[in-house]
Amino acid sequence: MYLDYLIDKEMNRSGNMSRKKKYNLTLCDFNTDRKPTWCPGCGNYGIWKSLKKAFVNLNLEPHEILIVYGVGCSGNGANFIKTYAFHALHGRALPVATGAKLANHKLNVVIVGGDGDGAGIGLNHFIHTCRRNLNMTYLLHDNRIFGLTAGHASPTSARGLKTKSTPSGVLEEPLNPVLLALAAGASFVARGYAGDLLYLSEIIKKAIKHKGFSFIDILQPCITFNKQETYEFYRDKIYRLDEIQDYDVSDLNEAINRSLEKEKIPVGIFYKVDRPLYEDNLKQIERKPLVDHIITDIDINKLLNRYY
C-alpha cells in the first residue's frame, strides 16, 4: 500500500532502520490479506499505521506479538494486522490478555479496544488491570462514541452530546480515562492523537518498551457519528507535553493536573514510573513461562498425603 511505502521511507530517513534486525521487517509484514473496512478518514487508520510502525521499530515479528481486541470498530482491526490475535467479547479484552500474559509472559501483549468497550462495559477490568501492572500495553481508541452500533453515546461522550439514544443530550459527565488510569495506579499513562501518527507511533513504542502496564488514551475522530470532536476540533486544542519545559513524568500530581485540562488538550506521556512487575512476583514463572512447564505425569503422591 502506498501509505506503508511512505512510512517505511520516513522511517529510513529517521534512521530507525539502522537497528539490528532479525530480517528487514516492514509495515507490510503486518498486513493481512483483508482490507480495512473503516470509514474513509476514520481515526483507526492512523492508529493502525502507528501500531504497525511501532512493531517494526521495535523489531518484533508477527508471531512474537499477541493483540487482544475488544469489540467495536477498533476491534474489527483484528482482521487487518497480522499477529497472533484474540478478538474477545465486548469489554473483555483485558482479562483475556491478562490470562494469556500469565500463561506466557515472554509474549508481547497489546490490547486494542474502544471507549465503549473499555470505559463502559469493561470498565471494571480497566481499573484492576491498572492495579496489577503486568507488562502489557493498552490502546484505548477513544472516539467518544459507539461507532459500530451506529452512533450511540459512550462513557467518554461530552455532556450534552445528542445521539439516537440521547436525543436531549448526554446528562452524565464524560469519564476521563487518563485521570482514571492515574488514580488506578497505572505505571505508564499517555495520551495520543490519531491524526498525528508518527508522534503516536513514538508513544506506542515507548509504551511497549515500558516495563509495566502502559495505557494510551488515543483521541480519535469518528467522522461519521461524532460531529463535535473532529480533526479540526483536536487540531486547535492539542499540545505536546514533551514541549513543556521541565515537565516531570514521575510527578503524579502534575500528571493529574494536566489530565484535568479541558480548554487545551495535552498529548504525550503524562506519567511514567517504575513499579514492580506483577509477573516478577510470581515464583511459578521465575525460571520459565508457564506454558513451558511439562504436564505429563505430574506426581501428586505427596499432595494425597494431606488428605489422611
Add this chain to the structure above:
Amino acid sequence: MKVSNISWKIGGEAGDGIITAGLIFSKMFARKGYFVVDCNEYPSLIRGGHSSYTVRIGSSEIFSTSKDINILVALNEETVRIHQEEVLYGGYIICDDDSFDIADFKKERKDINYIAVPFSRIISELKVPEIGKNSISLGASAALLNYDIEVLKEVIADVFSEKSPEIVELNVKLSEFGYKYIKEKLKLSAYELEIVKPVNKILVTGNDAVFLGAVRAGCKFYAAYPMTPSSSILHSFASVENDFNIITRQAEDDIAVINMVLGASYAGVRAMAATSGGGFSLMNEGIGSAAMTETPIVIVLCQRPAPATGMPTWTEQGDLLFACHASHGEFPRVIMAPGDPEECFYLTGRAFNLADRYQIPVIIMLDKYLSENHFSYDRFDFKSITVNRGKLITSSSDINEEYNRYTDTDNGISPRTIPGVKGGVYIANSDEHDQYGYSDENSRNRKIMVDKRFKKMKKLIEEVPPPRIYGPHDAEITIWSWGSCKGPILEAMNILNQKEKKVNFIHFTYLYPFDSEIVSGIIKESNKNIIIENNKTSQLSKIIMMNTGYKIKNKILKYSGRQFLPEEIASGIEKIE
C-alpha cells in the same frame, strides 16, 4: 454393643468449632480403614446461627449419611431441640446440663441416654477458650465408642499443626479430659464398631477431588472469584501454587475469571475455573466465546439453591438445564455430573482431555453436598489420569506450508497453534470467521463453520460413556438420577433390598451429549421408572423426554436446600407403588 455402622452428630452455634470437630471425627475413623461419609450444615454467616455436622461410619461400604443418629453431641440447647427427634431409640445425647435444663427433653424421649458432661465447668476451671468444648466432646465421643484415644490425639495434632504447638497440646489435653470423664468418672460405653482391615484411607470432599484431578491433569492456571460452595477449590490451588507451579488468581469478578481462563488456554496452558450458579451466570457469555474460538476450558459449577443469592451454604441440583443451554447460540459442549468424590477425581482428569481434544468447553457439575462433604477412599490411582492434548501445535516445525487454524476436517477438529509459534499466526475470533479466523458473514461460510463445530458431536457421543446401571437388570423398579443423589439412592436400594424389593438405578455422570438410543433402550426394558432429583421441576426427566420422547411420570423431588436422606427415598418409592 457391636455395630456395623454408626451415625454421630455434633451441633452448636456457628463459630463453636463444629466443622473442625466433625472433620477430626471423620479423619479419626478414615485413618483406621473405616468407610466414612459426612455432611455439614451451616448458615451463611460467620458467628451465631445453628450449625451441625453429621458423620456416618461403616465397617463395610456406605454411600451417604442417614436419618437416624446414634450419638448426638449438643453444645447448646438448640441442638437438642432441633435434632433430638433424629436420635435412634435408645441412642445417646452428650450435653452440658449445667448450661441448660434437660428435664423437659427427657420427658419427651424417655428412651434416650442423656450423658451430662460439664463442658462449661471444665472450660472455666482450666481457664481455656470456650471453643475448646469441641475437643472435650470428641474425647467423650471416642470413649462412648470404645475407640482408641491415641488415634484421636494424632488427628488433633495433625489438624491443628498449622496453628501452634500450644494449641495442639491444649486440644489434646481437652480431648483426654472428655475421654476420661466418660471412661473413668461415668464408666460408660455405648457402641463398638466391628473391626475392619486397618488401611489408611484418604478423606476428601468433591471439591478436594476435583482439585486433585486437575493438578494431576496438568492444570496450570486457575482463576476464581470466591463463591460458596466452590471456594475451597480456590484455597487448595492457592496453597500449592508454588509447589506445582500453578498460577492461581482471584480476579475482580467472574466475567474476568472466565476470560482470563480463555486467555491462558489460548496461550497454551490447561486452565480451569470454579464457581456457583451466580458466578456461572456471569460466565455464560465467556462459555460462548470459548465455543466460537474453539478454545478448551474447564468450568466447575458447584450448585446451590437459587435463583439470585438463594441459600449460599445449602444444596440443590437446580442448574442442570441452565448448564446444558448456557450461553447464547448453538455449540457442542460436555456436561459432567460426578456422583461422589471418587468420580469427581477421575472425571476431572477426563474433562481436561475432552476439552483439549475437542477444543470445547467442558462443565463439571457438583453441588454443595458433594463439594463440601467428605467421603473416605483407598488412595486414588492417579496414574490412571493421563494427559492428551489433542491437536496442539507447539513448535513451528510441525506447521505445514499454509496453516489455517479453522480448517474444515472430517471430525471438525482442526490443529491449534499457540502464540509464539512462528508460522502459526491466527485470529481467535469471537465473530463468525472463515477457516483462517478472519471475520466472515457470508451465508455459505456461516453454514460451513456451524457444521464444522457440530461435526465434533459425532465422535464425542461415541466416546462419552452411557449412564451406569447399579443393581439387577431384571428389577421391578428402575430409579433414574444424576450427580450427587447417587449416594442416598444406593443406600435406599440397600433398605429396599432388605424388604426384598428388586430395584435398579441408572446414574448419569455425563448429561451432554446425550445418547438417546441407549437411553430409549433402557426405558423400554424397564418395568417401572422413577426419577429422583434435588430440584423442583425434575430437569433430568425433561432432558430424557426431549431426547427420547419418553415421559417418566413418577418423580421424587426435594428442593428444601437439603440432600435426600436414604430413608426418604426408600419410603417415597414404597408410596409410589
